Amino acid sequence: MSKDTRNHHPKLFLLLAIIGMLYVGNTSAQHRGRHLAPPAATRGVVVTTMPRGGAWVTYGGSRYVYSAGVCYRPHKRGYVVVAPPFGFRIRVLPVGYTTIYVGGFPYYYYAGTYYVVKNEEYVVVQPPIGALVESVPKGGKEITIDGNTYYEVDGIQYQAIMHDGTIWYKVIKVRS
DSSP: OOHHHHHHOHHHHHHHHHHHHHHHHHHHHHHTTOOOOOGGGSTTOEESSOOTTOEEEEETTEEEEEETTEEEEEETTEEEEEOOOTTOEESSOOTTOEEEEETTEEEEEETTEEEEEETTEEEEEOOOTTOEESSOOTTOEEEEETTEEEEEETTEEEEEEEETTEEEEEEEEEOO
8 A cells, every 4th residue: 555545544544454463363373273163163062054165075974064174964953063083084174273293293183173184185083192282172071080180072081281381282092
């Protein structure tokens, strides 16, 4: 924008600057590891209409609707949010995914789901023990064992730990 335009439209210039800061803030948050899962991404939540942009996928003899990184199964009142099954494949990672390295190997994480690259697709896999994520997937339960608090979602157990001065969650157990 030229200097003359800024002088004649200061409110427009200010608005564009604020929008730019919000965009940059959201982009950098994604790269720091925060995922932007849709509000309906809580496991077990039932939505009454098919999610916008959802596509039907059949995998392992079951039908799913996949939309924006979230997997749904038909339910008597609509669609219930579920974890995608291991082996489920997608071509493009959802917006807001994070990359996690465990043992030097990259995993891609979004809303409680872990992916690896295989044959130019992203395949859902069990999380690696030791993986660190900034938030526990929605819809889990809190467990206290010997005074320690753990979180379990989809058979994956997380332990809260301090990492770089903030609380992160470490994968400590995966139920097969």
